[in-house]
Amino acid sequence: MSTPRWELHIRPMFNLQDWDHMRSRFDFSDVNAVWASRHAILDRLRSDDPMPPRPEGGPWPREWVDLFDRWIVAGETEFGGQPPRLTIGQGTGYNLAAGFGKWRLTATVSVPSPDSKAWLHLVAFSPAVQTLTMFIEAPANPAGPASDRPLLAMINASPALQEVVVINANGETRLPRPGAGT
Structure with missing residues (x-):
């Protein structure tokens, strides 16, 4: 559990x-x-x-x-008298690409241990913008060293959606609609 x-x-x-x-x-x-x-x-x-x-x-x-x-x-x-919380992750190399009716959001995320979990969580949505926060769930007693790993999220894109915003430990990364401006 x-x-x-x-x-x-x-x-x-x-x-x-x-x-x-x-x-x-x-x-x-x-x-x-x-x-x-x-x-x-x-x-x-x-x-x-x-x-x-x-x-x-x-x-x-x-x-x-x-x-x-x-x-x-x-x-x-398990957590040294502290409330169990998630942390905001640190990601790099964000890329948003179109394919098969969805958008493919990729990045590299730094995790504190191999048994940590990382994901993008939808926190705000409007017809034009989706805002996601990168969360990290590290176990109380991490097993192994910190590492970088790939992250993939598939986004159902409506014609009105113009931008995806990712919030992480580095701040915000704004990714325009794939193909916009080309």
Whole structure:
């Protein structure tokens, strides 16, 4: 079973209504605030009067509570007392090419170990622009040396799509529609 990560598993469970209801006392969008209060939050999620209250969406499903608990345990036992998180990856050599009705986005990504995972995650979309963030998921105890590896993403391109933006540790890379300007 993989380790829950803040960006993928935990933060999305705190919805806008939770944040709005608690923002005067607590910021559910802040990983450090949630981590500092993790046991109090878990106790409340498991209590006879769980949060969120029934009139405001009702309590979390048991699977969510168990996932939150696994995140806490992993952070305390495998990640040196820190919340398990993803990191923003570092990529180079981005290329966007057309082929077979899709766009092929390639790059080279630096990973901290051979057992790390790297991928591009869609974070914003409009008809003209797709914005992707390069994430790295490294294990608590990486096995082996850092290395560079190829990365491939296939993008379904509509006629309106004009640009792909990749956010990584180096900043933004803007890739125009393949064939644009030629």
